Amino acid sequence: MDSKGGKIMDATAPIGFIDSGVGGLTVVREALRQLPHENVLFLGDQARLPYGPRPAAQVRAFTWQMVNYLRTQHIKALVIACNTATAAAWHDIQSRLDIPVIGVIVPGARAAVKVSTGGNIGVVATEGTVASGAYDDAIHQQNPALTVSSLAAPKFVSLVESNEYRSALAKQVVATTLAPLAAKHPDTVVMGCTHYPLLRPFIQAALGDDVTLIDPGRETVVELGTVLDYLGLANHADHDGSRHFYTTASPAMFKDIASDWLGLDHLDVHHVDIEHEPDHFVAVAELGASIPQSAATGHEQTVVVASKNPGKVREFVDFFGPRGINVRSLADFDDLPTVDETGTTFLENARLKARGYSEALGLPVIADDSGLMIDALDGAPGVLSARYAGDHNDAANNAKMLANLAGVPTAKRTAHFHTTLVWVDPARPDDDVEVDGEVDGRITVMPAGDNGFGYDPFFYIPEQGKTMAEMSPAEKNRYSHRGNALRALAALMDADPVRFGLPKQAQQPTTQPTTEPQVNEDLEEE
Numbered sequence: 001m002d003s004k005g006g007k008i009m010d011a012t013a014p015i016g017f018i019d020s021g022v023g024g025l026t027v028v029r030e031a032l033r034q035l036p037h038e039n040v041l042f043l044g045d046q047a048r049l050p051y052g053p054r055p056a057a058q059v060r061a062f063t064w065q066m067v068n069y070l071r072t073q074h075i076k077a078l079v080i081a082c083n084t085a086t087a088a089a090w091h092d093i094q095s096r097l098d099i100p101v102i103g104v105i106v107p108g109a110r111a112a113v114k115v116s117t118g119g120n121i122g123v124v125a126t127e128g129t130v131a132s133g134a135y136d137d138a139i140h141q142q143n144p145a146l147t148v149s150s151l152a153a154p155k156f157v158s159l160v161e162s163n164e165y166r167s168a169l170a171k172q173v174v175a176t177t178l179a180p181l182a183a184k185h186p187d188t189v190v191m192g193c194t195h196y197p198l199l200r201p202f203i204q205a206a207l208g209d210d211v212t213l214i215d216p217g218r219e220t221v222v223e224l225g226t227v228l229d230y231l232g233l234a235n236h237a238d239h240d241g242s243r244h245f246y247t248t249a250s251p252a253m254f255k256d257i258a259s260d261w262l263g264l265d266h267l268d269v270h271h272v273d274i275e276h277e278p279d280h281f282v283a284v285a286e287l288g289a290s291i292p293q294s295a296a297t298g299h300e301q302t303v304v305v306a307s308k309n310p311g312k313v314r315e316f317v318d319f320f321g322p323r324g325i326n327v328r329s330l331a332d333f334d335d336l337p338t339v340d341e342t343g344t345t346f347l348e349n350a351r352l353k354a355r356g357y358s359e360a361l362g363l364p365v366i367a368d369d370s371g372l373m374i375d376a377l378d379g380a381p382g383v384l385s386a387r388y389a390g391d392h393n394d395a396a397n398n399a400k401m402l403a404n405l406a407g408v409p410t411a412k413r414t415a416h417f418h419t420t421l422v423w424v425d426p427a428r429p430d431d432d433v434e435v436d437g438e439v440d441g442r443i444t445v446m447p448a449g450d451n452g453f454g455y456d457p458f459f460y461i462p463e464q465g466k467t468m469a470e471m472s473p474a475e476k477n478r479y480s481h482r483g484n485a486l487r488a489l490a491a492l493m494d495a496d497p498v499r500f501g502l503p504k505q506a507q508q509p510t511t512q513p514t515t516e517p518q519v520n521e522d523l524e525e526e
């Protein structure tokens, strides 16, 4: 964990990637290769593509809308995986956010300066990037003596976005477009648009084999890895991270290109609308307020997870995110009164939290009250799980549990996790939704695994042969009490979306994706 700007950041939080379309996937592919354990959220603004010909002020506004959307998903770092957006907005965004913000231009320029042998560097980019002079500036900042020749290649983005990037037409367009640059005999050429690496074989052919091509996306991911390490924000999970993709256009075409390019099946792709997001910096707490709540308008739903436990909140984000529901937690709101858990049952406490916070916020709220019941301890710690030894001190709680179980043989260490969820919507009084979930397991003698939270390292599921802390988030969710309760909730949502403020023909998946995408290592590398 690291703290920046007074806010505790979570190494397991996702990294956000934004682009005008699918081009940013070339950067995501690098991230999956170089940083496979990181959780990834990608947003492509295909509905408003291309960004290249647009005025810089408009690109900046669109970019902020993408950024503000991803900020509601609690990203720990942001990569502007688009050269045009980086040229127009990187300075503004990185100066205002309290997370690392990395653009593609500086890393790309740095790499070109490093490898150039003849001091003659070419840059191929969109009109917007060329007009900004951002690469010239970044390269000359490193070494003013280098020659930089820039060329705009406006047609390349549409070749890629129309999935034509392997065609004969593409080959011909690339050769014709690059002829004036080839005539200047650069020794190094920057592919200054994240769409262009998909055309790499044709670009190389047009410029000649002697030219070194720079993929700024690749360099950006190197820099991202360094920054995360430096800030203590790298995800050290022992399994591949989760990957969620959002597009402002239709998911179908996006899925085709993304599956092909990333070598991933079962991509989790969802449509989102971002035009209502603020087009400039606002505090995270204000972002929720800008999203319409009404089911009748069919707009996005926001729910506040009434929990101060970041481990829990993550599991809710993983559940609601793919269903297109924005998630806030109590950490996003200042000056909230604390609701005490004075009940004697999970249901009473979950109701107290859901109703208390919903009343204070005037928003739909979901609360979770959960705990561990150990048979040999007559169901303890149960409702008091969080306060068993120390107040929310996981280490002390686990130590007390172990001490109380000393000498109890394996076969008698059976236990059950329970969760009760209560959903309260101020727009639908007297229509609270209440569901339960349980999972059976056994308490180990030694902790195992680094994932999850609370009692997870000691909660062993015999059928799976591991503790919940040894499972990836998706895997834990498949078996856990919370996963089971959320599946019960999902069934109710699918049956009656309007009850949850969702549009009637909800396009959400009926069950959560349980397949973890695999990275195909065999994909061509340079």
Ligand SMILES: O=c1nc[nH]c2c1ncn2[C@H]1C[C@H](O)[C@@H](COP(=O)(O)OP(=O)(O)OP(=O)(O)O)O1
Binding pocket: 306, 307, 308, 309, 312, 341, 368, 369, 370, 371, 372, 385, 386, 387, 392, 397, 452, 453, 454, 455, 456, 468, 480, 482
């Ligand atoms: O999946 C789980 N894996 C491991 N441990 C878990 C899990 N789920 C709940 N637990 C433990 C944490 C806490 O010691 C107690 C819940 O207490 P509980 O009051 O519901 O939550 P909390 O106080 O941590 O957060 P909050 O009330 O703000 O939601 O059971």
Ligand SMILES: [Mg+2]
Binding pocket: 341, 386
């Ligand atoms: Mg609690």
